[in-house]
Amino acid sequence: ARYGGRTSSIIDVRTNDGNLQETHGTIGVGVLSEKFHLEGPIFKGKTAYSISARGMHTFLFDGIFRAANIPANYYFFDFNGKVTHKFSDKDRLFLNAYYGRDIFYYRDNEGDVIIDGIEDNTEYDDKTYIRWGNLLTSARWNHVFNGRLFSNTTVAFTDYRMRMGYNSTEKNEDTNNLYKFDYGSGIKDLTAKIDFDYTPSPKHIIKFGGEYVRHTYIPETYTTVEKENHYGQVLTDTTYSNNKEKNRVGHELSAYIEDDLTIGKRLTLNPGIHIAMFRTGGR
Known part of the structure; x- marks a missing residue:
């Protein structure tokens, strides 16, 4: 119930909290990719950090791919960072950051x-x-709060962007033509939520909480450029764009409660209810 209507698209990712006592690190290097992780204390016993990064360095072989008549290439990179601070045995603060990009391109020239x-x-x-x-x-x-009840209060911001495009040129001593198309869209979410876990017994867990999300939808924007030049004479020089499209804003408010109850060794019940409201454009 706590995931609402997004059960089919949920990935529960747990990040490393960092080591409060010692510094550790790992490095892995492969033929096409590499990874790095480092964790340790900032203030021993109180504050710790954990950073990691991954990448695929196939862009370094772009010249080799072209020589082998392989016109396509793909690579990615991402970064994770986390800081954990222990105020007391009952209070902890977690700060997280993630940034990642994927790039694919196909090039054909002759x-x-x-x-x-x-x-x-x-x-x-x-x-x-x-x-x-x-x-x-x-x-x-x-x-x-006590041995049976604890809470997580979270504030988060996400910014997803996508761009795709096509660029074509045709050149000789008489002609210089260009066609270019660029398309992009995205979505930004600002989230505030609180979750409670109440454990009356080891075999009985009650979860409840609420969430507010402010969605900012960046609608599809595209630019088309077409230029034709023949014998020094400009035949076509046109640019069209809809970049003046306004962002759309949506508000989502939800609350849930669910019960995780284990009965015997073979039966587990997980009833729950999730109530959500979505509003955008005055509706």
Whole structure:
């Protein structure tokens, strides 16, 4: 019930809290990718950090791929950072940050092509690309009321962006043509929520809480550029864009309660209810 209507798209990711006593690190390097992790105390016994990064360095082999007539390439990178501070045995603060990007592109260029026995010295260069990624920051306060009840209060911000495009040029001594298309969209979420866990017994856990999300939808924006130049004469020079599209804002408010009850060794019940309200554009 705590996930509402998004059960099919939930990934529960748990990050490392960091080591409050000692510094540790690992490095892994492969043929196409690498990873790095480091954790340790900032103030021993009180504050710890944990940072990690991954990446795929196939862009370094771009020249080799082209020589082997492989026009496509893909690479990514991401970064995770976390700071944990222990105020007391009942209160802890967690600060998180994540940034990641994925890039794919396809490029095809050629020149001096023989067509019907006639050499065509026109240079063609076509490139298609897709870039997408996310930025996430959050702060979470964990408070223990007693041995049966604790809470997590979270404030978070996410910013997802996607861009794709196509760029085509055609050049020779008489012609210089360009066609370009660029498309993008995104969504930003500002979230505030509180979750409670109440444990009457080891086999009985009650979870309840509420959440508010302010969605900012960045609608599809695109730009098209078309230029044709033949024998020094401009035949076409057109640019069209809808970048003046306004962002859309939505408000989501929800509350839930669920009961996780274990009966015997073979039966577990998980009843719950989730109530949500969504409002956008005055509706």
